[in-house]
Amino acid sequence: MSTFHGLEVGKRGITTAQTQLNTTGxxxxxxxTPGYSRQSVGATSSTPTQVFxxxxxxxxxxxxxxxxxxxxxxxxxxxxxxxxxxxxxxxLSMQASALGELEKLMQGSNDGNMQKAMQDVWDAWETVIxxxxxxxxxxxxxxxxxxxxxxASHLENEINAIESRLNxxxxxTREQANSLLISISGLNDVIYRSGGxxxxxxxxxxxxxxxxxxxxxxxxxxxxxxxxxxxxxNGIGLIAGKxxxxxxxxxxxxxxxxxAGISKVKETIAAFxxxxxxxxxxxxxxxxxxxxxxxTRVEEQKEKHxxxxxxxxxxxxxxxxxxxxxxxxxxLAKNGTEQxxxxxxxxxxDEEMSNLIKYQHAYNAAARxxxxxxxxxxxxxxxxxx
Amino acid sequence: MRISxxxxxxxxxxxxxxxxxxxxxxxxxxxxxxxxxxxxxxxxETVQSMKLKHQLADLEQYKKNQxxxxxxxxxxxxxxxxxxxxxxxxxELGIQANNDALFKGERDIINNELTELTTELQSIVNxxxxxxxxxxxxxxxxxxxxxGTSLEVTLPVDNAIGDLFTTLADMKSNLSSNQYIDLDALxxxxxxxxxxxxxxxxxxxxxxxxxxxxxxxxxxxxxxxSSIEGVDMAEVLTRLKSEExxxxxxxxxxxxxxxxxLVDYLK
Numbered sequence: 001m002s003t004f005h006g007l008e009v010g011k012r013g014i015t016t017a018q019t020q021l022n023t024t025g026x027x028x029x030x031x032x033t034p035g036y037s038r039q040s041v042g043a044t045s046s047t048p049t050q051v052f053x054x055x056x057x058x059x060x061x062x063x064x065x066x067x068x069x070x071x072x073x074x075x076x077x078x079x080x081x082x083x084x085x086x087x088x089x090x091x092l093s094m095q096a097s098a099l100g101e102l103e104k105l106m107q108g109s110n111d112g113n114m115q116k117a118m119q120d121v122w123d124a125w126e127t128v129i130x131x132x133x134x135x136x137x138x139x140x141x142x143x144x145x146x147x148x149x150x151x152a153s154h155l156e157n158e159i160n161a162i163e164s165r166l167n168x169x170x171x172x173t174r175e176q177a178n179s180l181l182i183s184i185s186g187l188n189d190v191i192y193r194s195g196g197x198x199x200x201x202x203x204x205x206x207x208x209x210x211x212x213x214x215x216x217x218x219x220x221x222x223x224x225x226x227x228x229x230x231x232x233x234n235g236i237g238l239i240a241g242k243x244x245x246x247x248x249x250x251x252x253x254x255x256x257x258x259x260a261g262i263s264k265v266k267e268t269i270a271a272f273x274x275x276x277x278x279x280x281x282x283x284x285x286x287x288x289x290x291x292x293x294x295x296t297r298v299e300e301q302k303e304k305h306x307x308x309x310x311x312x313x314x315x316x317x318x319x320x321x322x323x324x325x326x327x328x329x330x331x332l333a334k335n336g337t338e339q340x341x342x343x344x345x346x347x348x349x350d351e352e353m354s355n356l357i358k359y360q361h362a363y364n365a366a367a368r369x370x371x372x373x374x375x376x377x378x379x380x381x382x383x384x385x386x
Numbered sequence: 387m388r389i390s391x392x393x394x395x396x397x398x399x400x401x402x403x404x405x406x407x408x409x410x411x412x413x414x415x416x417x418x419x420x421x422x423x424x425x426x427x428x429x430x431e432t433v434q435s436m437k438l439k440h441q442l443a444d445l446e447q448y449k450k451n452q453x454x455x456x457x458x459x460x461x462x463x464x465x466x467x468x469x470x471x472x473x474x475x476x477x478e479l480g481i482q483a484n485n486d487a488l489f490k491g492e493r494d495i496i497n498n499e500l501t502e503l504t505t506e507l508q509s510i511v512n513x514x515x516x517x518x519x520x521x522x523x524x525x526x527x528x529x530x531x532x533x534g535t536s537l538e539v540t541l542p543v544d545n546a547i548g549d550l551f552t553t554l555a556d557m558k559s560n561l562s563s564n565q566y567i568d569l570d571a572l573x574x575x576x577x578x579x580x581x582x583x584x585x586x587x588x589x590x591x592x593x594x595x596x597x598x599x600x601x602x603x604x605x606x607x608x609x610x611x612s613s614i615e616g617v618d619m620a621e622v623l624t625r626l627k628s629e630e631x632x633x634x635x636x637x638x639x640x641x642x643x644x645x646x647x648l649v650d651y652l653k
Binding site: 031032038099100103104106107115119122123126127129130131132133134295296298299302306310311313314316317318319320321324335338339342343344345346347348349350353354357 | 391440
């Protein structure tokens with residue numbers, strides 16, 4: 001056993017305590033950083049050394065503490081659960097908000113401009129039928145018919161505007177996703193070079209994956225030395241190691257996440273627009289001022305077109321309603337998982353404070369050990385045999 | 387379960403947000419007086435209320451039509467009354483003319499009056515409302531006065547007068563040629579007009595009962611519409627109050643959470 005064994009043990013204690021204190025400080029200062037996972041120092045006692053004892057085998061004398069690693073506390077399972085739910089929530093939110101816009105548009109004033117416009121035309125027709133020689137009522141009919149045509153085309157234009165906004169949004173979202181892919185693969189490289197130990201880079205990468213998972217549904221598989229490979233949920237590979245396998249283009253098949261939501265809702269809106277156009281054509285033909293009508297025909301055509309329109313609104317309302325509810329549920333689920341994640345990786349200031357006290361005492365104790373050993377050595381060297 | 391500070395923060399903000407969302411919706415209900423602001427709030431009810439609205443609009447239009455029908459039927463009634471009066475006078479003239487003691491001059495006077503009265507009858511029969519005849523030769527005028535209910539508002543000219551003008555022409559020629567006038571024919575023509583007057587009267591009654599029925603339906607549907615769409619103000623305001631209280635409680639609780647920490651207690 002060496003003379004300076006005590007000093008060495010003390011020194012190890014001090015260094016380890018310092019590492020622990022610094023890590024605690026790092027945790028405390030990052031308590032409010034979004035996406036930060038707390039780090040803890042793994043300290044184990046170092047390999048003991050043999051020392052002569054009367055009993056055989058010889059005794060093992062402890063040699064102090066060494067830092068094993070600085071680990072990052074994070075639950076992989078909760079992370080992948082969160083990413084799945086985030087995709088779902090992104091998908092539903094996108095659909096619900098676009099349909100909400102459409103429905104506001106259709107509502108107009110008076111519960112559907114279309115209904116009132118159609119009603120007005122039929123009323124004018126009734127007046128004309130009842131007063132065939134009154135030129136005034138014919139003029140009213142013409143005006144109201146024109147007014148209907150304008151209303152219908154205005155609605156169609158507004159729908160077109162929604163569609164083109166969605167298209168732009170799709171392009172922007174795709175660009176966002178692509179730039180996230182570049183950042184993630186860059187971080188993969190950084191982490192690889194650190195041998196899978198760079199905790200803060202991994203935090204940052206996970207944060208980027210959080211963002212990306214809202215846009216497209218992801219599957220994450222861990223790779224060597226801390227790298228991860230990313231795939232879409234339908235299996236299309238995105239990132240393997242440091243390389244980007246596929247970027248997002250207009251032909252990439254995305255089944256979940258906000259991008260998928262955009263294409264799903266575009267289909268719904270296109271179908272609605274189609275129905276509107278059919279209604280428009282049918283109504284214009286049936287109620288044309290140049291045609292001739294009888295009261296019974298007016299009644300039955302009125303019923304038919306009103307029902308068509310009411311059916312369209314009913315369907316849209318029901319669809320939007322169920323999307324709203326599904327979206328609320330998805331967001332609740334996602335928030336729940338986020339809470340669970342935070343429970344594992346979040347910093348509790350109270351906990352860090354008490355750790356700070358603990359490590360400070362350990363530091364003091366180790367320093368005390370050094371002082372004591374110093375006094376012992378002083379006795380041996382300076383006072384023995386003088 | 388381990389609680390971190392971010393969790394506390396997230397949870398409290400989310401709860402406060404949820405409270406605000408609820409309050410905003412209740413406020414929208416209170417300020418608009420309507421249960422749902424968008425079709426998606428209550429899709430089934432939205433469609434129902436749209437149907438009711440269009441039915442009410444239909445009723446309004448039928449009311450207008452009924453007004454028009456009333457106009458025509460009143461005119462028919464008036465004209466028939468006038469015709470009846472004239473026929474009475476013609477009957478008197480006929481009886482007078484059949485008196486042997488009259489000489490030619492008096493006969494001529496009767497003839498002149500007959501001519502005047504015939505012209506007047508003719509003009510009454512040809513009377514038009516807004517360019518449409520009251521006594522029609524071909525198709526009667528039909529007005530849609532309620533859903534699936536149409537009413538004839540004119541009378542076929544044959545039913546009203548039949549051979550009237552032939553009878554009158556005969557009477558004129560008989561007067562000129564000093565022959566007896568056929569009083570029975572005159573009486574038959576007068577009776578025909580009286581019969582048709584009864585028909586017109588019956589139609590008018592029918593129209594009135596249709597109008598009453600429509601008013602009742604309109605009232606019912608308006609009530610139904612307001613029960614579907616409208617909110618009970620008392621209930622909504624009470625709810626708003628209680629949600630406000632919940633919101634304030636949430637705020638108070640949040641502030642208590644944030645205040646204490648271990649740092650305060652360590653020297």
